[in-house]
Amino acid sequence: MIQLSSKMKLKITNHKRFIANLALRLLALVVVSVVMIFMLYFLNNVLYIPVNVYFIIFVLFVTQLTSIVACTTGLMVDLYASKDNAILLSFPAKHDEVFTSKLLVFYINEFLKNLAFLVPMLIAFGVISNLPITYYLHILTMIFILPLLPVLLAAILSIPIMFIRQFLQSRNVISLILIIILGVFVFLGLTGLLDEIPTPIRIVALYNKFVTSLTVFMQSSAKYALIYANIGRLLFGINVLANYGIVFGALMILIALVVLISRPLFFNLASHTSEYAVTKKHKGKNKVSKNLFWTFFKKEFTISIRSSNEMLSNYVLLIMFPFIVYVLNYIYIGIDRSTFGTKLVIAFDIMISLLLVTASNTASATAISVEGAEFVLLKTAPSDTKKMAWAKVAFNMIASTLIILLIFVLFQLSLPQFSPMDIWLMFIVVVFVNSGHILWSFQIDLLNPKLADYAATASLSNNENISKSIVIGLVLSIIFGGVSAFLLIEDYASGWFRIILLAVAFFIIRFYLFSNFLKVYFREIEF
């Protein structure tokens, strides 16, 4: 229960509040269900995507697949590699209890997630398809069964993945080769897929083809949806008893596998992550730094270079950026566009670029928090340690600007149909807005650093500063995308000038705010 309340912030302080909370959740369920009715209607009647039993099986399969992936990665962090394992395992509690409590947290998390999306969608589907009351009764059972599946599957799948990860952790060359091979496969796969699209792209014809292919795909994928196909069928009242039997049978097997395999291996894996490993020596020499800024910058650089995993997870979206931009623009340029369309494509490119770039600024949104207990050093040092913030900002700006530069070079090389002028003007906009966003994200952490949390868990999961930074990035992308479309359509040449002016103004405002907030609030941070 402590796990549950600390990780999920459950506050059941009194019955009144509990009932109010429950009523609010029910209301939310109704509201989301209505929105879903609209969406399903839109899919069926406007986009002409058939909303039928295959659609439901497909949605079930896709959402649950996502849940399995999320649970697996989540368990790898929270089950085996969590810093609190060292404390939990030393408690007078059985390892099984620690293991079960952790899985329970994931189960409830999944349960709430389903309540927010899957259940309203199933209800909406029932409403627009005029399904009988038994359908809703089956949903009631599925509310409890569905979240169990990804958690159990993830508990099993995370074990071999953990072993592979531990194997690769000390073998950098093999990891690098594997990443390159994966990248090449992804690129080849993408280009192969794109070659399938006939150019010039005729949207209407392509759309019809897309809908037909999607329908066929949904129908054929139902064969491979395994247990989710059974769930889909039983919801529709097809062979109810047999399908329930299969679902419960599968659940029993999964529980048995978890009990027999995952549970005994949990302690082994959990304790392994906190065991010491002697790493290779680095050549070292005592050297006085030129100035304090350089001291901080050097430290930041060294830590980042040695934390390749963190770096990779910070910039994973940026790594995906070229692929996404390439695919989207390949489709755009395949379409016969008017000048109006071209301007919209550029505005859309600005939006997508900003979306991906700003979502990668999580390191800035946790820049102070990740100092954790080490922040004490900055507080006790007899120097202007605010420079640490500037060093981090500079490092993050340089790193992301270099990556963006590389991406835009690739952009220009792979899509010669775009005017180089447009690409580089876009680059200027993206760099300025992104730099402004880095300062903004940093400011969020400056005002509400999670030093104690990080010092205790060494984990950034559930960090609200990251969420805020991502939301701000999303809003900025939409605003700049919209404003760009607006200004480019109005007048192309002056439009670019005004967009850049806005981006620079945004950067200057953020710079002014950040430097002032830093002056005032840095000294107030206490640990």
Added chain:
Amino acid sequence: MILVFAFLLIYLSKNSNVDFSKILKVLSVSLFIVYMFRLFSSDLIDGTFNLFKIVQSSLITPESTWFFSGFKTFFIILLRWLTVMFVAFGIVSGYFKQPTLKISLGFLGTLVVVLNIIFFQSHLTAFFGPGSEELISLRGIQYMVETVLLGLITILNLYTVLTNKKTYLNVPLIRRAIFVTFISMVAFMPQSLLYNLFGNSGVVADEFTPIHRITIYFTFVFMILGYLLMRNQKQEDKNLFFVILALSGFFQFFYVRRSGLGGLPLHLCNTAIIMMFFAYVFKLRGVFYFSYFVNVVGAAFAILLPNYTIDAFSISSVSYWYNHIYAFVLPVLGVALRVFDRPTLKMMYKAIFIFSLYFISMAIINAWFNNYESVDYFFLYSDHISGMLGLERLQYSYVFAIRVNQTVTLRFFWLYHIMLYVGFIIMMFITWAIYDMLFKAFDQYYDMLDKRKKMKLDLLGVNALRKKNELENIQNYSGSEMIKITHFSKRYGASKYYAVDDFSLTVKGGEVFGFLGHNGAGKSTTIKSLVGIQSITEGDMEICGYNIKTHPLEAKLNIGYVSDNHAVYERLTGREYINYVADLYMVPQLERDERLNHYLDRFALADAIDNEIKSYSHGMKQKLVVISSLIHDPKVWILDEPLTGLDPTSSHQIKDEMREHANRGNTVFFSSHVIEVVEKICDRIAIIRRGKLVGIFEIAKLKEQGLTLEQLYLLHVKKD
């Protein structure tokens, strides 16, 4: 007649018990009633301004058909414009005492009334057309009564100003009055003005055409300017500002004649104009917050995506913009300028409740009225919104009809209505989130400015104190008082309990000083404040004579601190970490090399110093922190629970170093739970219990008394 009445009223107030301000209130209310009567009377309000009698759809009338010369036409338009504005000023003058208002009404208002009397005949011509002027008619009498009432109000204000010259007649006030009058004209602009002056614009203000964009920019500029102009004004002035704006909104709404069921002000932004008037005049919070959450969203959509297709200068178009800009700006500005408090989530829920009632009412009224006439309140009965979203089929496929009688059938597009309702509720929550975000951003910004101001003042104080200290040369590093804590108290945040209360202590050079206390006694709190990690609530702390508050950098330069947790960067090597700390303490190369080599030998860490710290054991990390804290050879070495979790060898090495450091004339101040260690290496100890200093004891004297430290400690701490 006006003058006679005015003198009578002044005489009455001077020679009887009738209060002057009460007379003004009666006149204000009378003017309001008369003006409202005119707004709702059969005489078109357009007639007040539309001197050319132009039909909206026609082109501007040729000059030959004008009633007056071009100059006179312009003059009459201007006069009518100013008259309406002074009517509004007159209406509020009974309730607001601002000198600006009195000066404006007294001088400019009187002048306008005089001009109205002089051009009375021309006005009648404008109302009725040349040759058809009728003084004894509804319009003629209305105009006469209005002029008389306004005249009385202006003269009474003029009298007030002239009899209190010292209060009112000064240049800044007059300048302000002129500015306020001039700027208020924007709010009262006749809706036919643009058309009268320029004819058709030839464009429609939609789809982001230049004129549409100008309107959007204007909305925001108006809001920002309003905010900047009124931000630092008195609350009374802000109230007046909003009442005049709300009144102008009300006037502008009824500028256009609205007839039939469709003309009722039930459409969302129309209701806003009426509600804003009542909200600002009578301070109705519930009404205001409904507009704040509901109307603003609707108005924002209307401004961005107008559904008008007529010329931008036509009266209908200008009326549309006035209504929606007011519905958008007034609520937002009201909260921004703190005329109304920032709403809580509870108010938002109330607004949702009122909106739900409004929505249900409109669904029923639409269903009912459409049996007689085509109405479309809140777009519930047309496919204006569903058409934009491609949902016409959905709207017309899900219909619920109740047949009341032969002629009346109530039809509800139930699914479309539910979706619209839910969509709007979602929009309200999004609006709430945006408001909340903006409030927080503004609060943060102003807090920062306040703090920056305070910081500057503090700095001035600190600089003055520094100067004084330097003059008195109080730096007393002489080996006698290395740590001096005077009446130190610490409270966390807004808590009223003291973690440490009135704590005083002095530690000398060459001493090893132990700091004992139960868990949560306040040891770490004291130490953290002493080294500058936490702020000091009350009292002073000095290190080598440097006050940690006024001379933090000098004080910190003399401190070496070992925290109760391992403050180390796991990805750096031991050497990199030490160099990082040495850089922070500005340790020169030679001393850095010398000290590091010495301590590496001493703590047997040389083999691991170039490994990443993540591979270190607990003891190795602790030793690394100890080395880093000594790398600048501090005069005062402060350690918080340094021996916890160490093996005997490591523990011994650190204890030895503590003793040796003190033997070199420095001070060692450390907290610990291990009483035996404290007893063995300390010269003196302090015991703290529940934030209060229990006592300071010399170990040698205790030994002489035959008392062990454990006995002493239990004696004091057992009191719990």
